[in-house]
Amino acid sequence: MDTRSRSPRPRSAWRFGVPVVCVAAGLLLGTTHTVAGGDEIRRSEAPRLVDLVRGTQQSVDRLTAQRDAMAAQIDNHHGGSPGSAAALAAITRRADVLAGQAGLTPLSGPGLVVTLNDAQRDAEGRFPRDASPDDLIVHQQDIEAVLNALWSAGAEGIQMQDQRIIATSAPLCVGNTLLLNGRTYSPPYVITAIGDAAAMQQALTEAPMVTLYKRYAARFGLSYTEEARDVELAGYQPPVRMEYAKPIGPLGY
Structure with missing residues (x-):
């Protein structure tokens, strides 16, 4: 018998590779089961x-x-x-x-221009001593008195500053300024009306509140002027919103 020692054979890599692959496969299966919660990851009925x-x-x-x-x-x-x-x-x-009747279109023709302004200081920069602050400015009631007198005289259309006056317009006094159709204006206030100038002037002369304003103008230095001439009125531009209007008939007229 040959008793010479033989060199050992090199171990095959499969002896280590197979266990590693098995462990990795087990880990993958466990992770898949955890993510899926015990259900199938991709169901056949899931919407595509x-x-x-x-x-x-x-x-x-x-x-x-x-x-x-x-x-x-x-x-x-x-x-x-x-x-x-x-x-x-x-x-x-x-x-x-x-x-046209509602004031939504421009209008031109003979008319009257009325201008009202706050009192101005004299040459020495002073107001009358016995005047209160309210005596020196144009008020909402003064504007309304002029507008009502012009309408009563048959004015075809009226404009104040650059705003057309329509049925929903209401000038409101805010301090010493005026709010009209959502915009604020400072004096002088220019009111332009189309119609019979003589008739409108007569109506302004007979209006009690306009007469009272003229007295204040003479006493405290407020301004009031009338001018008859050809004028142009702008059409009302903003949307007309009626809060309480409703149609009269089946077709609304």
Whole structure:
């Protein structure tokens, strides 16, 4: 027997690789079970992106069809027949006429310009000694007195500063300034009216509150002037919002 020692064979790498792979596979399976919570990670019934897109498109198509149907109903109601088209045209013509009467369109012609201003200091920079602060400024009641007198004389349209006066306009006194149609103005206050200048001047002469203002003007130095000439009025621009108005008939007129 050959008793010579033999060199040991090198160990194969599989003896170490196989256990490592098994451990890694076990860790992967455990992690997957933890994330999934015991359920399948990808269920067969889970919605896919293409299904979501298809469902959204169907909703859009349905709403578009509803919109088109409602638009067709509106067209048929207001202009889909000769009778409804004629009614709509009549309403439009009526609205154009009322727009002028309501002060929504520009206006020009002979008229009267009335200007009111606060009292000014004298050459020495002083006001009258017996005057109170309220005696030296134009008040809301003074503006209203002039406006009412002009309307009573048959004014076709009135403008104050650069704002057209309409049914919803209400000049409000804010300190020594005036709030009109959402804008604030300082004196002098210029009121322009179109109509019979002589009749409007007569109405201003007979108005008690205007007469009182003229007395204050003479006593404390306030300003009041009238000028008859051709004038131009701007149309009312902001939206007209009626809080308490409602249609009279089935078509609103």
